[in-house]
Amino acid sequence: MFDINRKGFASVETHAQPIVSTEFECLPSVLLNQFYAKPIEVLPVSHDQLLAVLSNNAHYRERFGLTQLPVHFPALPRAFSQSLFPKLGVVSWKDVVGMQTIPDALLNTADYSPVLECWLNAISDRMALTLHAYRCSSNTPKLYLFPNQDFRERSEYRLSVSHGEIQGVNCYCSRRDYHEEYLEEIKTWWLSLEPFETSPNLTHIFVDIAWCKARRAYVIIDVNPNLYLLDQEVERRCV
The missing domain is CATH 3.30.470 (D-amino Acid Aminotransferase; Chain A, domain 1)
Known part of the structure; x- marks a missing residue:
């Protein structure tokens, strides 16, 4: 969707609001009713947490002069008995470096927070560029935990x-x-x-x-x- 270069940043900065407006809770109810599932949990993300996430991408950190910071989330309010599909605002697990699918063994845990921290401490260029839209529009994303549904056999x-x-x-x-x-x-x-x-x-x-x-x-x-x-x-x- 994006290249992490000057042109890519220019496009994100121009269209920051349309990008963040495709976050799940911002969509019209007609579209929400057609989603494959509703999130099991929705958690707020602070400005400092967003900056920490962005600081873990080397290209983004260098471009904006950020200091690399560890990403920490408080313990989730409950344990989950199923595998989950996390989305941070408009970006998902699929955007992390080297990750195409979610390992169920990691997600079926009593304490999900370390899994999220592992994901968000290694964000991809694409993810950093997309999340930049939140900084441009003075917004912060929410963290959505959807039930994981395998569409790998579906077009x-x-x-x-x-x-x-x-x-x-x-x-x-x-x-x-x-x-x-x-x-x-x-x-x-x-x-x-x-x-x-x-x-x-x-x-x-x-x-x-x-x-x-x-x-x-x-x-x-x-x-x-x-x-x-x-x-x-x-x-x-x-x-």
Whole structure:
């Protein structure tokens, strides 16, 4: 999504508010109702904790003259009996260096805090760049603990949505369950949703979905801003 260079930072700084507006609790209820799950726990993150997280990326630390600080979270209020999928604001475990999936053995623990600290003490360039949007917009993210659901056998589709209306859909992660006719089926699914009023910060978004066998329905797994279209709007205003 981003490159951690001057152009990447410029894009994030220009569109900081649309980026943070795709955080789970900021989304319209119509979209929240279609998410694959609700978070089991939502925890506040302080400004100091956010800075500590960002200081653990070498490129970000060098660019902004930060001192590297350890990331600490207080013990979580309860133990969890299932594996979890953590998201810090709009970024997830998948954005950490070298991590593509979550090891269940780590997540099925009575004390989850050390796992979070391990994750957040080794953040990737992409994660640091995305979290920079919170500093630019004077916001702090929340830490969401979702139940982990394995979509590795499911194709993942991306809907391009502008002003609440679908502009196109493609399969960005094809697996054995993929069939081309599903693309039209997905368009019909989106049109069946209740219309919702979009804020200026959610004018152009990508909505990622997958088929959920348990619910026998398409479910939303992520929402991101469409920075390409947002950049185009900025360019038109500057002409």
